[in-house]
Amino acid sequence: MRGTTVLPGTPCATPRPGEPPMHRLELRLPDDVPFAAGSFDAVGPLSRAAFPHRHTFHEIVHVTSGTGTHVVDLDRWELRPPHLGVILPGQVHHWEDAHGLDGTVVLFTEDFLLDHGDRDLLRRLGERPWHTLDGPTHARTGRLVAELVEEHRHGADGFATVLRSLLHVLLVRTARLPGPGASDPPPPGRPGAVAAEFARLLTRTGAEARTVRECAGLIGVTPGHLTDAVRTATGRTPAALLREARTREAQRLLISTDLSIRQVALRVGFGDPAYFCRFFRRETGRSPGDFRKHHDRRDPSLEAEAVRA
Template identity: 80%
Template sequence: MSDTTALRRTPCTTPRAGDPPMHRLQVRLPEQVPFAAGTFDTIGPMSRAAFPHRHTFYEIVHVTAGTGAHVVDLARWELRPPHLGLILPGQLHHWEDARGLDGSVVLFTEDFLLDHPGDRDLLRRLGEHPWLTLDGPTHARTGRLMAELVEEYGHGADGFATVLRSLLHVLLIRTARLRGPAASAPPAGRPAAVAEEFARLLGRTGAEGRTVRECAELIGVTPGYLTESVRAATGRTPGTLLREARSREAQRLLAHTELSVRQIASRVGFDDPAYFCRFFRRETGRSPGDFRKHHDRRDPSIEDGVRPA
């Protein structure tokens, strides 16, 4: 598990000159499940990275011990455990002067949310309050649930990916309820309003079929200004995020409906089914038919060959 997150000579995306490193998830073979769970120790040294970096995946941390601070974008939180924290894809974060850091870590890509597509929007909303200080009972409940995720992932028994998705869904729902005394208010430094509006738009049904220009018009800004705002907040472009949303929705429809490839192509904004098939193969490494044929295996996951952004 020491190489779960990308280290030297493991798959990292190449940043532009002057940009911080962008790490992606190294999935476990042979299941190819884009998910990992463990302690700070078993996940590896990158889970305590003291230098600013970004991920292409989500990270949930349950901090049970330690001193120092956790910095996300422009927000800085002093460590006074227990905490529950969320780092979104594209956010810049690092651990500052951390000593004795301990707890559990869960890592997953948006592809892993195939069974619960509504969780993507829930995660974006949770990102508005990404650092929570837990009271005693909440800390205990969270610890038990995180322990179940770690145990299930470690055993890898038949159907474990489905169980992991269900446990993760419960964790997100329970976290969304923490908006009272158990939740500490986040400091200043939230993303720009335009980027937040784009994230909300991206979470709506049918958004994956829109172009960047159409999204900009709905928000009331120019395409150039939308691109600048989203890149500043996430490190990625609106076009990249829309392309990934198209791919995720196509995978969901292939896995869970009887719609034809032509119908699915139209649903996600492609007039030409052949062009859609080329797009889908480029994004996932499989044809739509092959994805549909193999998706109902006992250990369901995004099929091997999915290319991280």
């Protein structure tokens, strides 16, 4: 996540042709702390962006009022506040038909986290990203995010350490909440360093990684060791998780851009569109074209007409 924060006033990162805009987190000067917290109004108009976009940072949003829908990748969450939501780097999200949207937004990069355990918590939260809060949980969450906002606003001595500690508490408490449609909880025990690094690699470059061997090389271990570590931590193989990451990125591109099937195939590492179509159908049960037709919420592509396939 290093290098993802920018000085105030820097425009959003230019996306690759055809992809949604990529938003970066402005640094707080002179402290250069990759963290921000405040109301939707304080964070700025992009906190309510109605167009599909991605982040290079993590976002936790405590929604206290509003109507409409929050869309993250393929999931649509109708607003019936209070809610607590988590958006991971690389996910495509936007607010649809939102009115009266209010609450607190917490933004931070992975570098700002307290320790590796927090990275594991965020990975798990990405599987259960949206929570409707009961009264006591809403009140407790409100007090905690208010402390984050207050500490960040005043910037007293040691404020970065306090922010990391409060953020850790927020992640732990959020991880305790049941998520809608949650699957069985992950196996007990924290994943090893190798498995955690593989999870971070998938978050950053899952659609670009081609093979387990390539991933192992990037992490600095043998393919066999990577397979054993990931299987122990997750009960699944690296190959299965790679297929899932590439499928998820293809789905994001199909529903959030108007890139052609050939262009989507190239984006996720398939030089042969026919092979990509067979892969996609095997993983999802639908062809890319049929999937797009049933999830047609695309925005116009930024791809130049001259390079369309």
